[in-house]
Amino acid sequence: NPRFAWDSYRRFIQLFGKVVFGVNDEKFDSVLKASKKKQGVTDDSKLNVDSLKKIVVKYKKICENQTKRKFPTNPNEQIQLAIDAVFRSWMGERAVVYREKNNITRDIASGTAVNCQTMVFGNMGNDSATGVVFTRNGQNGIKEIEGEYLLNAQGEDVVAGVRTGKDISKLQKEMPKSYKELFATCKKLEKHFREPQDIEFTTEQGKFYILQTRTAKMSAFALIKTSVDMVKEKLIDKNRALTRIPAQQLEALLHKTIDYSKTKDFRQLANGIAASPGAASGIAVFDVKRAIAMGENNTKVILIRIETKPEDVPAFFSSEGILTSLGGKSSHAAIVSRGMGKPCIVGCSELKVDYDKRKFNANGTTILEGDTITIDGSTGTVYAGIVPTVAPQVTKDFET
Template sequence: MATKKQAVKSAAKKSAPQAAKKSAAQKAPAKKAPAAKKSAAKPAAKNSAAKPVAKKSAAPKATKYVYTWGAGKADGNGSMKPLLGGKGANLAEMTRIGLPVPPGFTMTTEVCSYFYDHKRSYPSVLEAQVKAGITNMEKLMGYKFGDAKGFPLLVAVRSGARDSMPGMMDTILNLGLNDDTVKSLATATNNERFAWDCYRRFIQMYGDVVMGVQKLEGEEHEPFETVIEHYKHEQHGENIIDSDLSAADNKELVKRFKALVKARCGKSFPTDPWQQLMGAAGAVFGSWMNDRASVYRRKYNIPAAWGTAVNVQAMVYGNTGPTSGSGVAFTRNPANGTDEFYGEFLINAQGEDVVAGVRTPEPVLNLKKEMPKSYAELLKVRQILEKHFKDVQDVEFTIQEGKLFMLQTRNGKRTAAAALKISMDMVKEKLIDWETAVLRNPADQ
């Protein structure tokens, strides 16, 4: 910088005498000089007047805490994991590359940091940004959040840490249901059993995660599971699977679940969808410090300061009937590295059912017979994901009445033997180079 200043000064010294000589040599009358001065003064006045405007436009904007995605567009991308968490960043990235991802938004990890630094409260601007995020989802889906007359927009609320922490944190599905919206959902879908099934599931998840209706000392089972098991034996004489519960069964279970919440918490189950949403977000942020998550972080050296993001996504439904379902899968076999789709799915089920052990899932390859069109689409998605991410992907998906939706992707964990085979195969397929293959398979693995 010093050299530039010296050069400018030197140039100024040289140009000054030259300008003076030129001015003295000119034959123009002196009276024109004032006009020149006046003309030179105008730009100066404009420049000085423009300075306050520049300062005003440079005023800091409110921190962006909500990043939206949907319909092929996203505020974020896959490189933003520290801010959006792994799930949110990859949902944005899948949206950008044209995959069928239900719209939604991410509350950033900065909200989590604020939450813990300010006695579990939110930044003042967050509410308006969340409402704008919901409005964007309503526009893209064509539904209204809390709509008691038409098809109500329901949302899923999920955690999303920078590094994957499977099973350690909390999820809430079907948020936005109450005694009015469940009826409008039943009418809009002409499927009463489905609507009340969603409501029953929502009360159980929200009651557990947000309201703390959990197993007490001396209780053998989770309280909601105890209620549903007793009801099944009382009404059906056996522990039938949840998908066999009728609309009437689910209505009765909703009543019993609400009574359980009231008895355990001393207050009624919340009916305002906005209250439900912010309560769920707080519970997910709160789950970052629960015992399970804390133990997992210590084991895998994940700093507590990283925090988690919260993802709010429009619900798609795998529990509407025989042409719907949910599943999890790896784009290649994580045990031996074979180039085959590997995973599980359930017909007429929501995503949590697949991992909860409520029913026995089928191998994902069976989808080829059960839902051939959806399976063919899933294979195309598999190829797109591997080509884009250059690695094996661990995905979650839902099929709603034959239409495929992607709910998550992340790099898949694998055995050492599988890692070696996958790397060699991907080099042959020209997905990665030799250097990348070597880095993925250290000698001491």
């Protein structure tokens, strides 16, 4: 399977170059974009062996220009360099900011560990897939399996939001055996951990694997609904139902929502995937560093990205809301925003974002950096201007 081998190698060089050598991701992205354009395809999975070989050569050149050394080919050297990079990441800006904002002190955690494990591949052909699922809806808490998957892809494609995945319900038709195993696993893991789970999985040539599970990040509304429901289901007691909801997240229940009686007075720019509920208005900003600086000066900003990367997280704290043109409900932007209680819209494909010119076009309208917009994370709608808001309604579950 030469296509699989070359696809895996180009992915490895890109991730290794970024994490270990500190290469700017956009250098790799521009090579990939140009290669897809030259071959006349839109998806990475459609690139042929010849294109992938040329990408590998260019990727290695990018790394060698940065490091002034040949790209390492010895697996032992590669793994040692990767381990060192993970240990270094503990003091990276993103990790430091995250610990500060979440009050993770040295006595709670004073370092990180490194797991080395065998990899499984979702990019071995159309009998392989990868995805992310939540055992309950992360926005409203309803007991339903929610998530996305991609055929012939790796997990990073779903999480990074490089491609917008298919709804998990379609897996039942495309891969009935894997869907059945996934459904059973969701029930088993939720019962064991007594918390809604965020599960990453891969199917490699028909064989189903669980990569990881963790407590799902949910909106405040979803946390309250799941607390009430899980008490009724006898999964948890009333004391646990209260203590599992972070106090700071309850503030999100007090955030105002769009006044829908006034929306007709504002231009509707685009529609995307509603990823984290609530309304947010602010100045459109396309750069992470500018969003941080403006947010720290008490300017209300909406961070606009094509897709978000983990290193963009510091800007999430400084922004009122997040808007991306790519990605789905399982993407990095969606999950982190929900956990922070920040309104978020992802997969807004009608947005044509231009970082260099600091603008986006949507259905014939151009929004420049500095223009005001409003995002409705509950419906996925983007408006021009500042749409009025109203006080939120208290739900029955909150009263409970």
